Amino acid sequence: MDRAIVIGGGLAGLAATAALAGEGLPVDLFEARGFLGGRASSYPAGGDGGAQVIDNCQHVLLRCCVNLLDFYRRLGAERHIRFHREFYFLEPGGRVSPLRAGPLPAPLHFSGSFPGLRFLGWRDKLSITRALLALKAERGRADLDRVTMLDWLREKRQTPRAIARFWSPVLVSAINEELGRMAASHGFQVFWLGFLASTRGYEMGLPDVPLGELYGLERWRRFPAARLHLRAPVERVIVEDGAARGVVAGGVRHDARAVICALPFERAGALVPELGLELGAFEHSPITGIHLWFDRPVTRLPHGALLDRTIQWFFDKQGGRYLQVVVSASRSLVNLPREEVITLARRELAEFLPEVKDARIERAHVVKEVRATFSARPGLEALRPPARTAVRGLLLAGDWTRSGWPATMEGAVRSGYLAAEAAAEALGAPRRFLLPDIA
Ligand SMILES: Cc1cc2nc3c(=O)[nH]c(=O)nc-3n(C[C@H](O)[C@H](O)[C@H](O)COP(=O)(O)OP(=O)(O)OC[C@H]3O[C@@H](n4cnc5c(N)ncnc54)[C@H](O)[C@@H]3O)c2cc1C
Incomplete structure (x- = not known):
């Protein structure tokens, strides 16, 4: 009993x-x-090349996820989490801008690489800097669960490019919701714990084994x-x-x-x-994972945020040949037939990774998790x-x-x-x- x-x-x-x-x-x-x-699991995916164990979708953690890391430690699985200190932002055309922490203490640790992000102009960077300062100052604001993150960003006069190319790629994937539907409190938390409160909270942890093995x-x-x-x-x-x-x-x-x-x-x-x-x-917000196996390596980057397109992130799972493409808050893909999702992913990916143009897709797998998470509405x-x-x-x-x-x-x-x-x-x-x- x-x-x-x-x-x-x-x-x-x-x-x-x-x-x-x-x-x-x-x-x-x-x-x-x-x-x-449950929703973070792996299973064997069949195909001509034989069954390979794949995750339902790439799962990313940040070093600020201290309880998750503690849980992995209890299981003896923490050594399977590889931390990445660079984020790569890719523009259509293939230009890459890395973001990494430098030696200065938080919140100044990005002051070395942030000015060098080429996908943002100086006006965008100024507006982002202003908003980050405001974010630090307004953490205790009472209405953060009543307004959307987009409302708050507009209040802080963020440029459309700063919203589309900086705030959106980070937050839509972290919260699995569009900025216009997401409570500002969640956006605050991600930026505060991940990017402002400590120098290493932002580091991206990816398992080097399928999720199920953890x-x-x-x-x-x-x-x-x-x-x-x-x-x-x-x-x-x-x-x-x-x-x-x-x-x-x-x-x-x-x-x-x-x-x-x-x-x-x-x-x-x-x-x-x-x-x-x-x-x-409570409502759901979907995530779509598109697994693509190419006949040759198509990238040397371990991962990248893909700007201005439907597809949002890619992760290299195997020598640049097996990529997982992720689309969070993927309502536009939910009713699209599988073949069209694959065609779209390939077409857009080729804009960022030119090697994709000549490569052949040997196998593809689409996972639409319609009930991925709840929608973090105000x-x-x-x-x-x-x-x-x-x-x-x-x-x-x-x-x-x-x-x-x-x-x-x-x-x-x-x-x-x-x-x-x-x-x-x-x-x-x-x-x-x-x-x-x-x-
Ligand atoms: C595609 C996708 C991508 C994601 N990406 C990320 C990411 O990158 N980073 C991140 O932090 N989070 C991510 N998430 C969110 C994360 O996976 C979830 O928040 C988390 O796994 C939820 O865990 P849970 O235990 O609350 O629920 P669940 O994982 O849903 O667990 C519930 C369990 O209950 C079982 N069950 C149901 N009914 C019964 C019953 N009657 N009796 C017994 N068992 C039952 C189910 O089979 C399931 O195993 C993602 C989610 C999805 C779907």
Whole structure:
């Protein structure tokens, strides 16, 4: 009976499980699918060249994602995260501008490479500098969750080019929403923690193995207190006398003193109707990943932000021959047939990487994640529920809950740690798991 149950083996549920089991607290994790990782997972993709394990989409973290990195450390997976200190911005035509931190302390660490960004004019750079200073000064502003990031940028008289070529490439991919739909509070957080608060917070972490290997089954051997149940969808949460008593999975009752529901919002609402979650304001924002295997190397860059086009980022996954192209907030692609998505990606990519023109695509794979994240609209923050609920011992986790971060891997892990803290308390063994932001 003195166990915790975690429902959902995405990053939120996994983080909660690792935190509790790491303290020797018994925990059962139930995951509906046959593998772990949820929306950040990998699987074998077939094709003429044989099956290759690929990620559903490139997942990027920044060094300021301290809880996510802590979670990887618990699993022994942190050595698989490679940090990149340069961002490359590519213009159509192929011109490349790198952005990297120099020796000066934050927030002056970009003062060496920022003036050299060739895709911005001096007016754009001045306006950006002004806005960054304002961002630092206005962090406590009360209305940041009520206005959009675009409203705020316009208030700060950002040039259209600064918005399109600087703010948008960074924020649309970080928050998975357009600037005109995203609450300014999220944009503030990304720029503050990633680019202003410390010299290294911006460094981009990319796994050197498929995502599934970061939290694959063998990593859980170090947690004897954790029992993982795969292909085990939870059918019901048992609530008796105002308290969570366990779950039903596969028709079998499993008792527990704390139940962490770490499901996406659309599933959580249905599984625990007794919470009466108000989810009407939650909407999804899609992400499209386009995987392209060329017959030759088409770039020497490890990654790049692609300016002024539909496609937004590319990541080299294998010697310049296998690229993952990412489009966040990709509403314009959701209804486009697969072949047209591939044609568009290839045509646009060739504008940035000239080698693509002569290369042949040997294989392509398109992943449209229509329910990638919730749309971080103004006004939503107050509606994100905290970990603790009105039902004793029933806790919520997931990237959509009130984690203090937007819908990201860091947000999911933070929510898992917060729920695990409350679960540990319910088990009579209070613990702290959440690490503070580096700022
Ligand atoms: C294409 C794409 C690209 C992304 N890129 C990035 C990125 O670059 N950087 C970043 O930080 N974030 C990125 N994200 C966001 C990130 O993946 C998510 O925020 C995070 O993985 C959400 O984790 P979660 O645990 O909250 O939810 P989920 O991952 O959705 O986990 C929920 C789990 O619950 C399981 N489940 C559902 N119903 C049941 C049931 N009844 N019983 C048991 N289990 C059940 C599901 O199978 C799933 O495994 C991206 C997301 C997508 C889709």
